[in-house]
């Protein structure tokens with residue numbers, strides 16, 4: 001009997017399983033592996049705080065491409081939210097609510113699987129290795145048990161941020177450095193802490209500041225990143241349109257895109273309207289644009305425009321921006337600059353900065369909010385490390401993800417050969433597609449991959 005293994009039960013893995021179940025006509029076994037018992041939720045939709053919000057309006061968060069109002073309708077029916085429909089569609093719902101939505105989808109898929117005679121096995125364990133044999137794929141779990149499958153999906157998703165170098169006397173155990181900003185440990189037990197440094201000024205920094213406040217942290221918070229803080233509030237400004245795309249997105253050059261954005265920015269400034277629509281309108285074409293760029297253009301985009309693109313496309317609800325702005329006056333200092341070095345001694349981090357704002361900070365806690373690591377050389381995931389060392393996977397030239405045939409989702413090994421039975425989707429495709437981490441992109445991939453696997 002066909003046996004499909006899905007490694008990772010975040011949105012990517014779970015939605016692939018949902019479509020696989022939906023499309024399957026024959027009996028088979030689907031085994032799903034995750035280190036945590038948070039089915040479908042992954043890191044993004046199992047937040048430690050109820051105040052952590054989605055960064056995308058509800059109207060764009062349906063899990064199904066073919067049913068764009070699926071999430072909004074679920075909110076209306078299951079959560080019985082009584083507000084104007086337009087207001088609901090534009091609202092930024094709590095991430096834990098989205099986790100409940102995904103759990104609901106999974107429960108329905110399990111019923112379908114039962115009716116179709118599909119066996120579903122859920123393993124709450126890390127997969128640490130994968131080996132190809134003549135007839136199957138062997139997955140080794142953390143307890144060394146081995147599960148044999150015929151096809152396998154790497155839905156390993158977001159990784160911990162790249163670790164940070166801290167100098168210390170080798171015998172001293174560092175306490176107070178948190179590599180995982182999505183874990184509640186990073187914001188609790190702060191009674192004896194008077195100062196925290198958050199590395200990174202993006203959306204995770206905001207969640208972390210809100211988390212610290214919620215846990216009644218009373219000290220000083222510093223945040224640092226090379227560009228400072230530039231998150232923009234959402235103005236629901238999607239009603240405007242870019243006049244005309246004067247290029248074919250399959251053959252566009254970086255210069256054409258930059259000219260278009262610059263031109264629209266001028267128009268928006270003149271009309272005094274939010275620039276939100278510009279990024280919103282270009283977003284559906286970003287994968288095509290990325291694919292059409294030469295290596296040189298990709299390198300230029302990453303060195304010059306990546307930061308601008310990321311800050312332009314991420315929006316926050318006005319009330320969240322207001323909360324952050326209020327804290328800036330009292331206990332939050334946002335620093336524009338770089339960290340030169342960090343020394344740890346007796347529970348204190350001595351941080352040297354290259355910044356006009358500050359040159360030295362002494363803090364008792366550091367929280368790494370630099371975002372999910374993509375470079376396999378830095379990723380701390382035994383499975384991915386073993387796959388890389390065994391040359392079953394390799395990275396794209398910018399080390400953003402795993403080389404993959406994006407039409408079939410099949411992995412390409414380090415000899416350039418397509419592996420017929422190993423697939424991937426979601427954040428691991430960043431090198432191939434650039435924009436591939438949000439629900440809008442992954443739901444398309446999960447639907448296609450579910451169909452491929454069912455046949």
Ligand SMILES: Cc1cc2nc3c(=O)[nH]c(=O)nc-3n(C[C@H](O)[C@H](O)[C@H](O)COP(=O)(O)OP(=O)(O)OC[C@H]3O[C@@H](n4cnc5c(N)ncnc54)[C@H](O)[C@@H]3O)c2cc1C
Nearest residue numbers: 008010011012034035042043054055127157158426438439
């Ligand atoms: C904090 C945060 C907030 C976000 N908010 C939004 C949002 O509002 N809207 C939006 O569209 N997108 C958002 N995103 C983007 C998010 O990446 C996607 O929406 C989506 O959740 C990614 O799902 P995934 O399954 O690919 O990855 P993940 O959610 O990271 O799931 C991967 C799973 O694989 C498991 N895993 C990894 N390796 C192994 C292994 N070797 N063995 C077993 N299990 C393994 C992990 O434990 C994890 O549960 C957010 C991302 C983050 C990090």
